[in-house]
Every structure is written in structure tokens, then in C-alpha cells.
Amino acid sequence: VFFFFPCLEYRAKNEIERQEFMFLLTGGVGLKNKYKNPDPSWLPDKSWDEILTVSTFSSRNHVTENIGEWQKIYDSKEPQSFPLPEQWNNTLNELQKMVILRCLRPDKIGPAITTFVTDKLGKKFVEPPPFDLTKSYLDSNSTIPLIFVLSPGADPMSSLLKFANDKEMVGNKFQSISLGQGQGPIATKMIQEGMEEGTWVCLQNCHLAVSWMPVLEKICEEFSSEKCHPDFRLWLTSYPSPKFPVTILQNGVKMTNEPPTGLRLNLLQSFLSDPISDPAFFSGCPEKELKLLFGVCFFHALVQERRKFGPLGWNIPYGFNESDLRISIRQLQLFINEYSHVPFEAVSYLTGECNYGGRVTDDWDRRLLLTMLDDFYNPEIIENPRYTFSPSGIYYAPPKGTYEDYIQFIKNLPFSQEPEVFGLHENVDISKDLQQIKILFESLLLTQGGDIQGTSSGGGDSTLYEIADDILSKVFCLAKYPVRYEESMNTVLGFILLNVTQTTPLSEDKAIKGLVVMDAELEALCGSLLIGKVPENWAKHSYPSLKPLGSYILDFLERLKFLQDWYELGKPTVFWLSGFYFTQAFLTGAMQNYARKHRIPIDLLGYEFQVIPQDTADTAPADGVYIHGLFLDGARWDRTKSKSNAYVCPLYKTSERKGVLSTTGHSTNFVIALTLNTDKPVQHWIKRGVALLCQLDD
Structure with missing residues (x-):
């Protein structure tokens, strides 16, 4: 990332439009698409939408008329090296070809970036340098702290202890403490003694002593060659933390030692x-x-x-x-x-x-x-x-x-x-590559700061008007539904918030026109809309979702339609489980209906699960509910095979899976555990990380 960005920024100013550059980083913002996908059998709708978005240098007609040539690129094992159709291969530069690759095969952007940096800067810029503690030590002195930026799986302490032994800083000459509650005064005393006697002091896990960091910052600011013995060194270890003092980072020698890969x-x-x-x-x-x-x-x-x-x-x-x-x-x-x-x-x-x-x-x-x-x-x-x-x-x-x-x-x-x-499927590499590319581009976007206004050739304001008007034209109000004792499901309909998504685009329109003040919240909203990200203010009031803005709005509208149809046509026979704001409320409602019907205490009830062979049903079951809308991650369901084993499969709201640990011992992202029958040993699916998801990320 570090070497790719300056290289990319320099080339982008000379070789591609600002709109194309921002598309490479964001994937564009698309809410409408009036053109039909020419071949849905292999071309995903998301890729087709993105191809239409980069219309500044691409031709929709060329893709439609030469669909076979484009499929060869999509199916290739190394699409980053596969030549584009002749018309495009001769006219597009390397960055524009990378934009096309992002549309078709975003999982291969990583190798394309490596090749790009190697060609422009040299091979040494893509190979990590070996961890050299001696070199870092020579760059420091008694007033400059040495900071280990920790990464999972790597512990620099063994290397530091060996280095201290080589420098004959052992015994009383090397003091170490792991920071935590109540350790601050002890660490302060150790630093004072080290400054006077010329010993080494190592403070481990600074990220765990956030409240003591201002004290450490003040101590480091007072370091001077007069106060500090020439042999004194302060070593710090910390995971990346927003609370770590910036001045210490700026003045210190920073090192990181990542675990070996493979x-x-x-x-x-x-x-x-x-x-x-x-x-x-x-x-x-x-x-x-x-x-x-x-x-x-x-x-x-x-x-x-x-x-x-x-x-x-x-x-x-x-x-x-x-x-x-x-x-x-x-x-x-x-x-x-x-x-x-x-x-x-x-x-x-x-x-x-x-x-x-x-x-x-x-x-x-x-x-x-x-x-x-x-x-x-x-x-x-x-x-x-x-x-x-x-x-x-x-x-x-x-x-x-x-x-x-x-x-x-x-x-x-x-x-x-x-x-x-x-124990994973061979296609897991695609998921891994997509996740790494997502993190890469999010990191690059952070470097843009406030310079994201020019994401459209027509200017940022016109793009914002277009996005806001499109959202407002689609979002509608829901009618309220009466609550009845016999039907607990009606209560589930209350869990929806439309106010924020309706009022914030209106406020944004007024702010752009100068009718209201553009405060920090509205500015953050505009920045998020321009890069196709769900605004933070919406996410606070929203159901969990990892979708980009365009997909999020379409998904939100589907949820509103599901609830509106429920209101107008009555309770559905098959429920869209993923469409609820709070999924557990629906599950409790289903159990409560059964408890009231059969007069059984609800705390004595549990769930049983069965995958039925058809996708729809004309009538609801006598007891329980039919549901649809779940996605199997890490496996697929085969309706033709008989199955003898039962795999306990967790259901999550998003593909991130992790959340805040709740009092139940599960993540807040976790919904419920379902049993799925299988013809393979249960361990096979556990190692594959198989889970059910309420929604995808696209």
C-alpha cells in the first residue's frame, strides 16, 4: 500500500481522469441501471453495473457485441495478464486496464498492483525487508523511544532479549513490565531509574494502558541529552491504537515484525x-x-x-x-x-x-x-x-x-x-483476495481526506443532488399495524426506522444550496455518499449490513416492500427471515404463537429445523413457520443426496460474523444455531467454516 499509493497518485494525475481514479478506489456509486445484463450466466450483475459506470472510456455496445471475448478474460486463471480485446488493449493505459479488471475480476487486483509497482519502481519495493533490530537501534539515541508495532502471531520480546544479551544489557540493566491497571506508577519509576543509571526499559502492551498514555507522552517530551544517560533506551510495544500518543510515534523509531507467511x-x-x-x-x-x-x-x-x-x-x-x-x-x-x-x-x-x-x-x-x-x-x-x-x-x-x-x-x-x-474449499482463495483488496482500497481512500469532492466529471454537488434525489424518490412511509394477542408477529413490524434515511438527504440538499449550515455530520454524510458508503449516521440506526450504498438502498427498499405487502395482503405463508430489522424478535414471536396456542410455558420450548424440497408454499404450516432468504457460506445444499449426520450450523446477520460478545456467550452478529443434515463427517464442515448468512456483501 505504502509504495503503490504515491506511484498511483502520480500516474493518476497524468494518465486517467479523476472520476476513473476514484472509481478504482470505490467501485462507483450506482443506484439505477436501465440496461439489461447481456449474459447473466457468467457475468454478475454487480460487474455489469460497474462496467456501465466506467462509460467514460468503455463502450457498453462493445461488451454486448463481443461477450465471448470478455468471458475468456473472466474465466482466465490470470486475468491480470490476459490481453483485453484489441480495440481496448491498444487504447487503454495500465491504470485504465486495472479499472476494467476491478469490474470483471476484483480478486486479481492484488497481483496487478504488484506488477504495476514492480514495473514503475522496481522489485525491491514489493519485497518486505528483513527484520533488523541492530539497524533500528543505531537510528536511535537516549531521547528517542523505539516502538514495536505488534501484529497478530508475532512476539518481538524474544528477539529483543537476545539483542539485549548481545549488547550486555542483562540482569539489572534490562527492566521490563507489561502495562495494565495500576502499573503506571511502577513504569514511571523504572523510566526515571533508567534515565539516571543508563539501563534499558521495555513497556509492553501500551494499548492496554490507554489512561496512562498522556503521562507517558509528557515523560517522553521531557527527554533531553542532559537528563538521559547515553546508554538509556526506552522500548515500547503496542498494537495499533487511536489512543497511542502521536508525538511519540512521530519522534520514535518504529518497527514491526510480522509472523512468517506460509x-x-x-x-x-x-x-x-x-x-x-x-x-x-x-x-x-x-x-x-x-x-x-x-x-x-x-x-x-x-x-x-x-x-x-x-x-x-x-x-x-x-x-x-x-x-x-x-x-x-x-x-x-x-x-x-x-x-x-x-x-x-x-x-x-x-x-x-x-x-x-x-x-x-x-x-x-x-x-x-x-x-x-x-x-x-x-x-x-x-x-x-x-x-x-x-x-x-x-x-x-x-x-x-x-x-x-x-x-x-x-x-x-x-x-x-x-x-x-x-480443510477449506479451493475457492476460498477468491474470498481471501476480495477481502484483502477491500481493505487495501479502504486504506487508500483514507489518504484522500477531504479531496473526494471531484468524484464526478460534473462536480461533487451535482452527484450529491442525483444520489439524494434518487434515494428520496424511492423511500416511502409504512402504515402502522394493529397489535393482537393471538398474533405475536404483528409486533415484529414495529422494528423499522425510516426517519433518518428520509430527513438527512433533505438536509443535505438544503446545505448544498446554502439554505442551512453544512455541519460536521452533514459533511460526513456527503463524503460517504460520494464514495458509495453507507453514512455512519444511518448505520447507527440501521440493521447490520456490509453492503455498499447502492446495494444497501435496494435491500432497504426490498425490506420495506416485504413489510408493506404484509400490511396490505396479510401475514405471508413464507417469511423472508433476512428482511427483519431484529431477527430474534421474529423467532421469539414464532415460539410465542406456539406457546399460546398449546398453552405451554415458552421457556420449555426449543426449535427444530427442516430443509424442505420446494422454495414456495401456498399455505402456512399448522405449527411453526416457513422461512427463506438464507445464504450458505463455505458450502452448497444438495437436495438429491440422502443425509445421515447432523451439522450444527450457526446463522449470522452478516459475513463479518464477529460482533460484540453478549451475555449469552455469543457474538451480537449471531442469530441462532440450525441443524443441517449431511452425508459427510461433521468435522469436514467445521473445518470449512460453514455458516448461514442473512445477507451477502454485494
Whole structure:
């Protein structure tokens, strides 16, 4: 991102229009589309809408008339390298071709950006430099703090302790404290002593001591060469935090050490680190321990690498690191030395529930973690010489050998791994790439600041008028529905807020005309509308949604129509579950109807689920409700196969899956757990991260 942006900004000023540049970052704002998709069998409606939006240099007729040529690009494994149709290939520059790629295959923008930066700046700008603590130290002095910006899975403390040992700053010369409640005064005293005596002081996890950060800022501002001993150094570690003092960041030497990417490099780092790298430890391991040792290292690599797949990997990206692996290895050795047979239940509990599980706050993530651990902590890994860690058979625990044999075995593993080793489907890479590109462009948009007004060739004001008028023309008011004791569902209709979406566009129109003052809230609203993002003021009053503005408005109108039809035509026979503002209210209403009808206390009732073969129904069921509108993420439903196992599948409001942890132990994004019948083992779907969603992101 850092090198792509200045390169992009410079080229954009000379090679493409401002409108095209902003489209590359935002994907455009589209609410209306009067032209029919020429081939919906392969061309998604979203891609077609975006192609129409970039009409400044594209031709709708050319796409319609040469649909076969465009399909070849869409189907290509490397569309970023595939030549466009001749008419376009000869006239468009590289950035304009990237805009077309964003329309057709946004998942391949990443490789296109890498190629772009390599061509314009050189290969060294796309390769991360090695972590060099010595070089950073030489850039500092006693008045300049050294700041480790932490990333999940990487712990710089072991590197820092080794570096301190090399510089002979050990014992009383190196003091460290992990910040938290009540640790501020102790840290202040340590810094004062370090300044006087010339020792090193390390304050860990500054992001956990937000209230003490102003004190730290004041201390650092008072650093001077007269007050500080020349050998004194202040080391700080912190995750990115908006509360971290800006002045310390500006004046300090900043470093980050990301964990190795890929199973091979991750395994290699584990075997090159303490305690495995210690010859005394390794030589004292019997063969059964070596197999389990390799298994737990492989497990450690898997749980770290799953993070890159987003919600399909983990609902919440946990910071598993080397200390979790280190304590698990020590405990494994302890149990093997103490018992004649391996107590798998005990080591599984300590590793899965305590060491790694201690970081896990989501129940569904805990289920996944323990399922993955079962593949490595079981008798098969010791007894079966052909036991493999993946269906392909590439990964397995090698037979007993020397330490060098293990290192060589790891080095011979594939440099990059297929999703099958994680238990995921091969298409998961597409989801991962789309998520990374979304984050990339959101980061680039933040650098634009207030310079987003020129997103249209006709100027920002005319675009705002157009968007606001379009929204106002479509949003309508709902009639109120009477509440009856016999029908709890009528109460569900009360959970809708239209006021904000109707009043804010009106206020924005007046502000542009100069009739009212353009305050900070309206300015933020205008900025969001111009980049196709749902305004923050709307999101506060809205149901959860990750859709861009155009799709959000269309979805919102569908919800209003669903409720209006309910009012005009009566209670539907099949309910659109995703269309409710508060989904749990509908589920409670359905249960309450049954409880009142059969005179059973509601707290004694539970749900049963059945997937029926048809999509519609003419009559409602005698008890319970028919629902539709759910999406299966990570799998598809096959109506033709008979199914014997039952997979407990969580239902989430959005694909983000994570939310605020509620008193029930579940995320606020979580709705309910449904049982889905399957012909495969339940573990297969747990590893695939299969879940139901109320809505998609498009």
C-alpha cells in the first residue's frame, strides 16, 4: 500500500481522469441501471453495473457485441495478464486496464498492483525487508523511544532479549513490565531509574494502558541529552491504537515484525526456535514425542495461517504466538516423561482449552480449534506410519531422524500451500483476495481526506443532488399495524426506522444550496455518499449490513416492500427471515404463537429445523413457520443426496460474523444455531467454516 499509493497518485494525475481514479478506489456509486445484463450466466450483475459506470472510456455496445471475448478474460486463471480485446488493449493505459479488471475480476487486483509497482519502481519495493533490530537501534539515541508495532502471531520480546544479551544489557540493566491497571506508577519509576543509571526499559502492551498514555507522552517530551544517560533506551510495544500518543510515534523509531507467511516458513521458525533448537531437548525426545512434537508445530502453523482467510478461517482473528507453542511443547514433554502412555485427554485439554483456547472468546471458534487439534493429538499419529495431515498426503509427521533431517524435511515442503490442508474449499482463495483488496482500497481512500469532492466529471454537488434525489424518490412511509394477542408477529413490524434515511438527504440538499449550515455530520454524510458508503449516521440506526450504498438502498427498499405487502395482503405463508430489522424478535414471536396456542410455558420450548424440497408454499404450516432468504457460506445444499449426520450450523446477520460478545456467550452478529443434515463427517464442515448468512456483501 505504502509504495503503490504515491506511484498511483502520480500516474493518476497524468494518465486517467479523476472520476476513473476514484472509481478504482470505490467501485462507483450506482443506484439505477436501465440496461439489461447481456449474459447473466457468467457475468454478475454487480460487474455489469460497474462496467456501465466506467462509460467514460468503455463502450457498453462493445461488451454486448463481443461477450465471448470478455468471458475468456473472466474465466482466465490470470486475468491480470490476459490481453483485453484489441480495440481496448491498444487504447487503454495500465491504470485504465486495472479499472476494467476491478469490474470483471476484483480478486486479481492484488497481483496487478504488484506488477504495476514492480514495473514503475522496481522489485525491491514489493519485497518486505528483513527484520533488523541492530539497524533500528543505531537510528536511535537516549531521547528517542523505539516502538514495536505488534501484529497478530508475532512476539518481538524474544528477539529483543537476545539483542539485549548481545549488547550486555542483562540482569539489572534490562527492566521490563507489561502495562495494565495500576502499573503506571511502577513504569514511571523504572523510566526515571533508567534515565539516571543508563539501563534499558521495555513497556509492553501500551494499548492496554490507554489512561496512562498522556503521562507517558509528557515523560517522553521531557527527554533531553542532559537528563538521559547515553546508554538509556526506552522500548515500547503496542498494537495499533487511536489512543497511542502521536508525538511519540512521530519522534520514535518504529518497527514491526510480522509472523512468517506460509506453513513451510512457520514450521521452520518453530524448529529453529527454543526449545526445539536446543540439542539437549531434541536428543531427549523419544520417537512418539517427536511425532507429536511435529504435529503440535503443524497445528500452530495452521491456526496462524487460517487468519488470512478472514471469517471463513476464524470469526475473530486471534493473536496466537510462539509463547502458546512453547508452553504446549513443554507440557507435552512433561506428560510423556511422567506416563508410560500418552494421556491425550489431558494434553488436549491443556493445549486446546488453556494455552490456545485461553485466547478464544467465540464458542464456534473454540469448536473449530478443538476439532483441528484432534487431528494431531491422537494415537493414530504415533501408531500409523502413513497417517497424513491432509487429503493430498503431502503433509505428514516424518519418521525419527536427526534434527538436521527434520529441518531438511520442512525445507522440502511446498513453498505455498493449497486450501485443502486447512480443510477449506479451493475457492476460498477468491474470498481471501476480495477481502484483502477491500481493505487495501479502504486504506487508500483514507489518504484522500477531504479531496473526494471531484468524484464526478460534473462536480461533487451535482452527484450529491442525483444520489439524494434518487434515494428520496424511492423511500416511502409504512402504515402502522394493529397489535393482537393471538398474533405475536404483528409486533415484529414495529422494528423499522425510516426517519433518518428520509430527513438527512433533505438536509443535505438544503446545505448544498446554502439554505442551512453544512455541519460536521452533514459533511460526513456527503463524503460517504460520494464514495458509495453507507453514512455512519444511518448505520447507527440501521440493521447490520456490509453492503455498499447502492446495494444497501435496494435491500432497504426490498425490506420495506416485504413489510408493506404484509400490511396490505396479510401475514405471508413464507417469511423472508433476512428482511427483519431484529431477527430474534421474529423467532421469539414464532415460539410465542406456539406457546399460546398449546398453552405451554415458552421457556420449555426449543426449535427444530427442516430443509424442505420446494422454495414456495401456498399455505402456512399448522405449527411453526416457513422461512427463506438464507445464504450458505463455505458450502452448497444438495437436495438429491440422502443425509445421515447432523451439522450444527450457526446463522449470522452478516459475513463479518464477529460482533460484540453478549451475555449469552455469543457474538451480537449471531442469530441462532440450525441443524443441517449431511452425508459427510461433521468435522469436514467445521473445518470449512460453514455458516448461514442473512445477507451477502454485494
